Amino acid sequence: MNELPGQWRVFKGFSIVQMVLVTFFLVVSISGALSTANVLWRMIESVCYGFMLIFLYQGFTILNDNYPDTALSLRQKRSFNIFFLINFLLIAFVFAKLINQWRWARVLMFENELTTRSTVLVATPLLMSVFTFLLHIMYLAGMYRLRVLIHQNSSKILDDL
Secondary structure, eight states: OOOOOHHHHHHHHHHHHHHHHHHHHHHHHHHHHHHSSOHHHHHHHHHHHHHHHHHHHHHHHHHHHTTTTOOOOHHHHHHHHHHHHHHHHHHHHHHHHHHHHHHHHHHHHHSSOOOHHHHHHHHHHHHHHHHHHHHHHHHHHHHHHHHHHHHHHHHHHHHHO
16 A cells, blocks of 8 residues: 555544544434434434444545555445435534534523533533534545545556556
8 A cells, every 4th residue: 555645644534533523423322212212313313423434434445445546446436426425415414413502502501601611511512513514524525536536546547558
């Protein structure tokens, strides 16, 4: 394997942070499905976070195995396209979670007098949602760019033959 350039190392680092956040939210959703009355919503949440986690894993696989010039197989291309589309649609889900967290944090922080510890406890889920949303958008853009770069590099090698 060729050494990754700095920009892809940073991308990989951000992807690891997103993977940790998504895994945390997935575990919370699954545990909520097992312990609350809102089972259907928690199961839908779990499926959404599961799709995000699968696409993150697929991105690591492509980055490690196919970068910079190994063409994607037809199966990899099909899987990438399906999960990219699903994750693109999940932007709306992640944004809705962000708005929901912002609404609750605003109500709790500005309509009540909270201690410093309480403020941190209210702000933490909001910050996690913000980071998840921003990292998800960055990840989708990075995966698109990686796919185009691998296609260009592998096409260039085939043209040279």
